[in-house]
Amino acid sequence: MKKLIITIPLLIIAAGMLVTGCKKSDFQNNYTDPNASVAATVPSLYSGLLYNERVLPRYWGLYTLQIPTMGTYSQTAGYTQGNKIYEQPVNYTGDRWNYYYTTTLAxxxxxEKAYNKLTTDADKTGYLLFLETARIFFYDQTAQMVDLWGDIPFSTAGSLNTSGTIVLPSYDKGADIYTNILTDLKRISDYLSTVSADPFYTTQLTSYDYVNKGSLTAWRKYANSLMLRLAMRISYKDETTAKSLIQTILGNSTKYPTIDAASESIKIQPSSTSSSLVSMNDIRNGFGVDPFAPGKMVDSIMWPASDPRLPIYFTANKKGEYHGVPNTWNSSRVSDSTTANYFSRWDSTTFTENNLFPGIIFTAAEVSFLKAEAYERWGGGTAKTAYETGVKQSIQFYLSINNNSDYGGTKETMPSDATIATYLLNPIVAYGTNNLEKIATQKWIDFGVIQANQAWAEWRRTKLPKLTFPTDNSSVLSPTPPNRFLYPSSEATYNATNYAAVKSSDVITTKVFWDVK
Known part of the structure; x- marks a missing residue:
C-alpha cells in the first residue's frame, strides 16, 4: 500500500478520525481483512491496528525520517556535514505525528468502541483478549511518541471515535503518560498470566494476530519486556520507581517472563514476497541511493574489534575493509571517497534488497542489554552474562534476517563459538571496565538504523556511547541535534488553546522528561 498523504486539520487529527484506506491486499493473506467486513468487529479492527507502516520497513517512513533524521541524530546512519544537517524536516515529523493520531490511536x-458495544458476557470476556493485547502494541507506539515530542495529546484524543463528539485534546505530561502505561502494562501482564479463555476466542485471536499468532505467552513476554524498556528509560529521572518495577519483573520470571531467545523476538514477519505485508522494493527505496555505513559505529568499534556482525550489516569496500562515513568530513572529501569506493554500505542481503525484512518490534538482545544494565546498577543477577548473551542474540537475530540472495547476495553463516568468544575478549568489547558504556554501545549497534528512534532515545537518556556532533555553522535554528521534535504547525492553528499551554516548551532545547543526564 502506498502511503496516502493528506493534510487534515488538527481538530480532526487529534480527535482520532479512523483513516484506513486499505484494500484486502494490504493485509497478510492468512488473516481477515477488517475493511472487507460489512460491519467493523473487534477482530477485524485488531488486524487493522497491527498493520502499522511505522513498524513495517516502508519507503516513506525510512526515507523521509527514520534514516536521514533519526539516523543522523543517533549516528546510526552514515552522514557528513552539510547545509542545515540537524534541522528537522517539519513536514515529515508532522507526518509521523499525523500517522499516530489518524491511524494508530484512531x-x-x-x-474500544466496538468492544464496548458487545452485548453478551461471553463476548465481553472472550474479546477482552483482543482489547488487552492490542493495548500493549498501542502503548508501545504511544511511548515512542512521548520519546519524540515529550508532552502529547493523549487521554482526551480520539473522542470522535469513542463518543462521536469532537473534543480538541489537551496535552498530557509525558511523565504521566509513562506512569499510566507502566501501571496498566503490569495489570495486563497479570491478567494474561491467569486468563483461561474459551477456545472459540483464542482460535479467532490466532487467525487475526499476525504479530504473535495468538500466543498469549508471547504477548506476556512483549508486555513485560516493554515494561523493562520504559522503566529503564525513566531510571535516571525516577530511579526508585524504575528499580522497584524492574526488580519485580526480573525477580519472578515465572509470573513475568520476558523475551529470552533470539527466535522469540517480537516482529511482523512476512511469510514470502507474495505476502500482502510486503511492498516490493520499499526497503530499497527507503535506504536510498547511497546507504552508507556510520563512521563511529564501524571505524571506532566494529571494524577494530572484528565484530562478527560486520558482513551481516555491511558490505566491504574494494579492499575488503569496512569503513563508515566520518561525520567530520566535508562533502567534497566524502564525494571523493565515494568515487574511490572507500565506504561500506548497508548490506543488500540483510537490508536493502531484502523484501522479507520484518517489522521489528522488540528483540531478545535489547532485553538482555536491559537486564545487564539493571544488574550492573542494582545487582540481582550477573551483568556480564546478560551482556554477552545480548551480543550473541544480536548476531543470531540479524543472521535470521540475512536471508535474501535473490540479488546475488551471499547468505552469511553463524560465526563459531570461538569467533564470538574472541570478539567478547577484545578490549573494546570485553566486560569489566566502563561497563555501562559497553552495554549502551552494544545496544546501539543492535538497534542500528532500522530502530534509530530507539537508538536516539537511549542516547539521550544515557549519553552513551560517547558521540561527537560537529557544530553546523550554516544553521541558526539547529546548529547541533535537537533534544526533541517540534510540534506540527497545525497544532498552533487548529488546537490553539491547548497548544498555548505547551508553546513555551516547544523548542528544540527542551528535554523529554526522562532526559536528565
Whole structure:
C-alpha cells in the first residue's frame, strides 16, 4: 500500500478520525481483512491496528525520517556535514505525528468502541483478549511518541471515535503518560498470566494476530519486556520507581517472563514476497541511493574489534575493509571517497534488497542489554552474562534476517563459538571496565538504523556511547541535534488553546522528561 498523504486539520487529527484506506491486499493473506467486513468487529479492527507502516520497513517512513533524521541524530546512519544537517524536516515529523493520531490511536479507539458495544458476557470476556493485547502494541507506539515530542495529546484524543463528539485534546505530561502505561502494562501482564479463555476466542485471536499468532505467552513476554524498556528509560529521572518495577519483573520470571531467545523476538514477519505485508522494493527505496555505513559505529568499534556482525550489516569496500562515513568530513572529501569506493554500505542481503525484512518490534538482545544494565546498577543477577548473551542474540537475530540472495547476495553463516568468544575478549568489547558504556554501545549497534528512534532515545537518556556532533555553522535554528521534535504547525492553528499551554516548551532545547543526564 502506498502511503496516502493528506493534510487534515488538527481538530480532526487529534480527535482520532479512523483513516484506513486499505484494500484486502494490504493485509497478510492468512488473516481477515477488517475493511472487507460489512460491519467493523473487534477482530477485524485488531488486524487493522497491527498493520502499522511505522513498524513495517516502508519507503516513506525510512526515507523521509527514520534514516536521514533519526539516523543522523543517533549516528546510526552514515552522514557528513552539510547545509542545515540537524534541522528537522517539519513536514515529515508532522507526518509521523499525523500517522499516530489518524491511524494508530484512531484504530485503537475503534477497537474500544466496538468492544464496548458487545452485548453478551461471553463476548465481553472472550474479546477482552483482543482489547488487552492490542493495548500493549498501542502503548508501545504511544511511548515512542512521548520519546519524540515529550508532552502529547493523549487521554482526551480520539473522542470522535469513542463518543462521536469532537473534543480538541489537551496535552498530557509525558511523565504521566509513562506512569499510566507502566501501571496498566503490569495489570495486563497479570491478567494474561491467569486468563483461561474459551477456545472459540483464542482460535479467532490466532487467525487475526499476525504479530504473535495468538500466543498469549508471547504477548506476556512483549508486555513485560516493554515494561523493562520504559522503566529503564525513566531510571535516571525516577530511579526508585524504575528499580522497584524492574526488580519485580526480573525477580519472578515465572509470573513475568520476558523475551529470552533470539527466535522469540517480537516482529511482523512476512511469510514470502507474495505476502500482502510486503511492498516490493520499499526497503530499497527507503535506504536510498547511497546507504552508507556510520563512521563511529564501524571505524571506532566494529571494524577494530572484528565484530562478527560486520558482513551481516555491511558490505566491504574494494579492499575488503569496512569503513563508515566520518561525520567530520566535508562533502567534497566524502564525494571523493565515494568515487574511490572507500565506504561500506548497508548490506543488500540483510537490508536493502531484502523484501522479507520484518517489522521489528522488540528483540531478545535489547532485553538482555536491559537486564545487564539493571544488574550492573542494582545487582540481582550477573551483568556480564546478560551482556554477552545480548551480543550473541544480536548476531543470531540479524543472521535470521540475512536471508535474501535473490540479488546475488551471499547468505552469511553463524560465526563459531570461538569467533564470538574472541570478539567478547577484545578490549573494546570485553566486560569489566566502563561497563555501562559497553552495554549502551552494544545496544546501539543492535538497534542500528532500522530502530534509530530507539537508538536516539537511549542516547539521550544515557549519553552513551560517547558521540561527537560537529557544530553546523550554516544553521541558526539547529546548529547541533535537537533534544526533541517540534510540534506540527497545525497544532498552533487548529488546537490553539491547548497548544498555548505547551508553546513555551516547544523548542528544540527542551528535554523529554526522562532526559536528565
Amino acid at each position: 484504530r485503537f479507539r475503534e477497537i
